[in-house]
Amino acid sequence: MAEASGDIQTLIDLLARLPGLGPRSARRAVLLMLKKRGQVMAPLAQAMAEVALKARDCVRCGNIGDADLCDICRNEKRANGEICVVEDVADLWAMERGRAFGGRYHVLGGTLSALDAVGPEDLRIPALIDRVSDEGVSEVILALNATVDGQTTAHYIAERLEGRVRVTSLAQGVPVGGELDYLDDGTIGAALRARRSV
Amino acid sequence: MAEASGDIQTLIDLLARLPGLGPRSARRAVLLMLKKRGQVMAPLAQAMAEVALKARDCVRCGNIGDADLCDICRNEKRANGEICVVEDVADLWAMERGRAFGGRYHVLGGTLSALDAVGPEDLRIPALIDRVSDEGVSEVILALNATVDGQTTAHYIAERLEGRVRVTSLAQGVPVGGELDYLDDGTIGAALRARRSV
Incomplete structure (x- = not known):
């Protein structure tokens, strides 16, 4: 052509x-x-x-920026003791669009995967463990995809950090504006189990 | 964002x-x-x-190329006396993908339109009339879109060239691979009127 x-x-x-x-x-x-x-x-x-x-990768968190440290890592206002762990820079951007998180990030660069032979050392998990000790972190929020590999990775990180810091993960439930009729059964089940009193 | x-x-x-x-x-x-x-x-x-x-516009036909004359106007093998008139460079590319035309082109740069106040002088119609006299053209093929403006423009050009050169237009009918059930009524009517003996 x-x-x-x-x-x-x-x-x-x-x-x-x-x-x-x-x-x-x-x-x-x-x-x-x-x-x-x-x-x-x-x-x-x-x-x-x-x-x-x-463009270069931030040496601390793995985000993409134009210097050794990215904009977020350079911003002292964001040193609030919270680290949000994401799989990918795309997920970091999605979190930032949500405008609900005021801390810093840690980009893993993928998920653990037995099939693709991706182990903890292939991701930025050791660097995360180091940051938790070095930076006086109070909470690690796992914002990983709700896929099998994402959840496996979340479990692994939670285990590694057990007893050293508070580890949380994003809530699962009905999306804002979502209609029950169109939701998959798994999401409805998760939303029911996590029900709150009004 | x-x-x-x-x-x-x-x-x-x-x-x-x-x-x-x-x-x-x-x-x-x-x-x-x-x-x-x-x-x-x-x-x-x-x-x-x-x-x-x-990138620049070909001074002769209006195609886009990298010199004053485009690749097609520079190619002497394509001086076969046929000029295909198209609305736009996108249409020229579409004709070339069809690999059925061996002559040269003339890109109008739009269609006549009373609504948008586009007259013959705003398009490259005068240049086309000049080319027909200067280049020893034997046939002008109007490959304009089958829209109201496209067909108005085709009629206007056909009238201006009447008696000076053979003027033809693309056949209308069932597209190759098309199913009658999904075709609009106008196309079916046109295909029936232009029917051929097998």
Whole structure:
């Protein structure tokens, strides 16, 4: 499907590899960029080159930022003794969008998995244990995905930290705005077991 | 939703403006790029900067290329006396993917529209009339969209070229692989009127 000239086709092929974009939407995106070369294409290319150059993993928490320590680890207001453990930077961003957590994070970089031979040393679990001793942490909140691997990882971390710090995990229940009729049975069961008096 | 650090958020916002991408998929795309900075992000930024710098409209046909004349206008094998008139570069690419046309193109850059006050002088119609006299054209194929504006534009061009050159348009009928049950009534009617003996 090499209908566009060389350079343009290269750009389409590269864009089409991004998640959520296929060849069709990559073509549409490139056409829009070509029509608005100055306003869209040049700034986008520059922003991308800049991030590619500057972005690095935070040495403390594993978040992505533009320095050795990420924005959150540099922000002293967030040193409230709480660490929220997430699987991935995407999950950290999701937590931040929730605007409910004021502490710091620890990004594991995955979950334990017997199938994929991922052990504690492959994740950033030892670094988490060190942080709990070093930083005067009062609570570790496990915000891992409600999948089998996520829950296995949560159990493992809870065991390792037992007796050293308060370990909590996100509540399970009916999502805000959720309709019971559309929820899976497991969620309804969990919400019932965790029922609260009104 | 400024959950990522400054530069990264700028990149997400710029990407989210592309057609087919929203904030959600832009975030996912940026996360993938951040994970594969070397293999994905740097080449993409470079390809984009290169195209932004080089891309220009072909002075003859309006296609996008990397020189004053596009690849197709430079290719002497395609000077077969046929010009295919399309609305947009996207349509030109679609025709090229069909691999059925061996001539050259003329990109109008839109359609006539009374509502949006687009007249013949706003499109590349005068340039098309000139090309028909100058280039020894034997046939003009109108490959305009089957919309009201597209068909109005086709009629106008056909009238202007009447008696000077053979003017044809794409056949209307059942799409290849199409099922009658799912086709709109207009298409079925058009296919019936244009029926051929087997």
